[in-house]
Amino acid sequence: MRYAKCVIIPDEEGLHPLDRRIAxxxxxxxxLLHNVNLLVDDTIVALYQFSGDRNALESILSSSPMANQHQLSSADGEHHAYIHLEADDRLVGLLSMLRxxxxxxxxxLEFTRRGGLRVTMIGDVKSFQKAVPDVPDGIRLKLLKTGRYEPNTDRLFSQLTGRQQEILRTAVEMGYYDVxxxxxxxxxxxxxxxxxxxVGGHLRRIEATLLTQIVP
Incomplete structure (x- = not known):
């Protein structure tokens, strides 16, 4: 089983109007984008993870004509949002290509600091090469690497927020976990x-996220 790790890079219009408003x-x-699916009517359902002001996020979702429905839950300063989105040609085209x-x-899927979306696609790498010309206008795929797919620590690390990744990386580099x-x-x-x-609060949440998935 092979994989292709790449970054989806949209232009200034973003992947979807609602996503751009939030960004x-x-x-x-x-x-993080925990899941995104294209439905038979070309609408989209997505499960996002956000941080920041819940009221601001709720206001964006409630006022957007592109959000048919949303459900929001929050804990420890993080917000998970299930959103049913109206179709947008750009995102529909991208998801149709993947299908x-x-x-x-x-x-x-992990958002990059520059607004891209880092994704690991599993399948036939030759098919990935054939698919590149079908990427919708305004979106670019940057291939990072390919290889044999095996679940590893990269997947665990990607489940942390950007801030958590920064804190954990700094803690390791400075010797916090040395003995x-x-x-x-x-x-x-x-x-x-x-x-x-x-720092202590973030490290406790990081350890809870990682260790509960390691221990059988």
Missing amino acids: EHPDVTRE EFEFIYDTP PRAVTHEDIGEALGCTGGT
């Missing part, structure tokens, strides 16, 4: 411009 709001951050070439995408421990929460916080308490 442009200063108080809401898109973290036509029989790709399965590994979830969750004996080389730094404190406060040391890491000073390097990242936040408090030691914030």
Whole structure:
């Protein structure tokens, strides 16, 4: 079984009008896209993970004519949103292409700092090469690497938010998990411009996310 890891890079119009509105709001951050499916009527259902201001997010979803329905749940400053979206030619075209070439995408999909979407597509790599010309106008696929697909730590790491990834990477690099421990929460916080308490809270959530999936 083979995979192709790539970044979906839209132009300034974004992948979908609602997605663009959320991306442009200063108080809401898109973290992960846990699932997205194209329905038979060419509408779309998606499960997002956000961080930031819940009220701002609720206002965007409630006021958008492109959101037929949404459900929002929040915990520890993170918000999961199930959204039923009206069709948009660009996203419908992209999802139709993935379905036509029989790709399965590994979830969750991760938003990059520049607004792209990092995805691992599982299937025939030759089909991936054939599919590239069918990518809708305004969207570019940047191939990162291909190889034999095996679930690994990359998948676990991708389930963390961007901020959690940054904190965990910094903690490891500074020696927080060395034996004996080389730094404190406060040391890491000073390097990242936040408090030691914030670092500790993030690390506890990170450890809960990762360890519950490792232990059988």
